[in-house]
Amino acid sequence: MADNKQSFQAGQAAGRAEEKSNVMLDNVKNAATGAGTAAQQAGQKISEAAVGAVNVVKEKTGMNK
Structure with missing residues (x-):
């Protein structure tokens, strides 16, 4: 199971990827x-x-006449 630091880093990476795609x-x-x-x-x-x-x-x- 991932600890809080790993979860936080994963969330940051996902946020950066979403911003780049936007x-x-x-x-x-x-x-x-x-x-x-x-x-x-x-x-x-x-x-x-x-x-x-x-x-x-x-x-x-001459069609213009």
Whole structure:
């Protein structure tokens, strides 16, 4: 049977491991949020470029009148 000191040390180790996993999880969440934002911005730019291309085609073919 573990004595009090060993139980205390085991509890400290478990606490440190939990804190490290929480920090890592926060880092992963932040990275995922950043990636999602970047993807959304890229999609917006592609959409804007497509609209611009359609407008150019309309102007060149006379469909814009």
